Amino acid sequence: RQVIIVKEAQDLSRTIEKLVSYAENPQPTTLLVVCYKYKKLDKRKKLYKALNKEGVLFEGKKLYDNQISPWIIRTLKSQGYGITQKASHMLAEFLGSDLGKVSNELNKLKLILPKGTEITPEHIEENIGISKDFNNFELQNAIGEKNKLKAHRIINYFSQNPKDNPIVLTSALLFSFFSKLLQVHSLSNINDKSVATALGISPYFSKDYITAARNYSMRDSSKAISLLRVMDLKSKGVDSNAIPSGDLLKEFLVKIMD
Incomplete structure (x- = not known):
């Protein structure tokens, strides 16, 4: 078959309805692919209805x-x-x-x-260049396990490689982590299956959250989120004088893990 691809079709929003007559009577020897990116084709328009009737409409939603x-x-x-x-x-x-x-x-x-x-x-x-021992995933686990030595080692590594380990990414991941811990504490029955379902994660990682929930109460998790908010503001220069990201992370560790 002859394959015709219309790329960036969203830029043709003013004229794309001209495809209606073709969509209603497509050539059987041609495979027409209309790539409509970043936006959705208006379901009220004739083109949408024609494509839906004569062809296949596929919506590729962005993954969480x-x-x-x-x-x-x-x-x-x-x-x-x-x-x-x-x-x-x-x-x-x-x-x-x-x-x-x-x-x-x-x-x-x-x-x-x-x-x-x-x-x-x-x-x-x-x-790829991602350290298997010094990354945000390992930092999260170290904090969850209250492994102070491991957590401080990772923070020291981050301090020496700030461009590869931006504090914005680290604070966002930790915020997500402690927010999920609050969800775990709200469960009536905490086990691998219930945690995985509630958090939308693989059961493989449930044990990490269950361990962390034992080490951090609901109040501790709320405190951590509050501290992360302050750390994020300081990292952006609010009420601080350019404090190095490594020092901000060390301050957070001391306050949450002691």
Whole structure:
């Protein structure tokens, strides 16, 4: 079949209805793909109704942050690769929800590693440059476990590499972590399944939140969120004189873990 792709169709919003006559009588030898990005095609228009009747309408919604790690696992599995839970979480935490960026990094790994490989944190560290021991995921776990030594080691590493470990990203992750702890404390029955369902995470990570909930009460979690708010403001220069990000994180650790 002849394939015709209309890219950036959202920029044709004033004239796109001209496709109605074709959409109502499409050529059987042609596959027409209309890529409407960042916006939604108006469901009230004739074009939407014609496409829905004669073709296929697919809406690719942006994934939430907690859906990125499972997406990485599914994508690699479909391509003949495996990946550990920790490695997938490292990629999700470091690369965010931009699937284009995530896909590019996965393609790099597939060029280097043979099909059938289970991708590990070591592979991520060697080929993408994300430290398997000093990252926000490990900091979150160290704080959750109240492992002061490990947490301070990670903060020291962040202090020496501030560009690769921006405090804005760290504070956002920790805010999400303690917000989820409040959700855990609100559960009537706390177990792997109930925590995973409530937080929308893999049961593999439930134990981390259950452990943290034992170490931090609901009041402690609320205090942590309040401290993170203050830290975020200070990191942006509000009521502070350019305090180094490492010092702000150390102050937070002392106040929340002691």
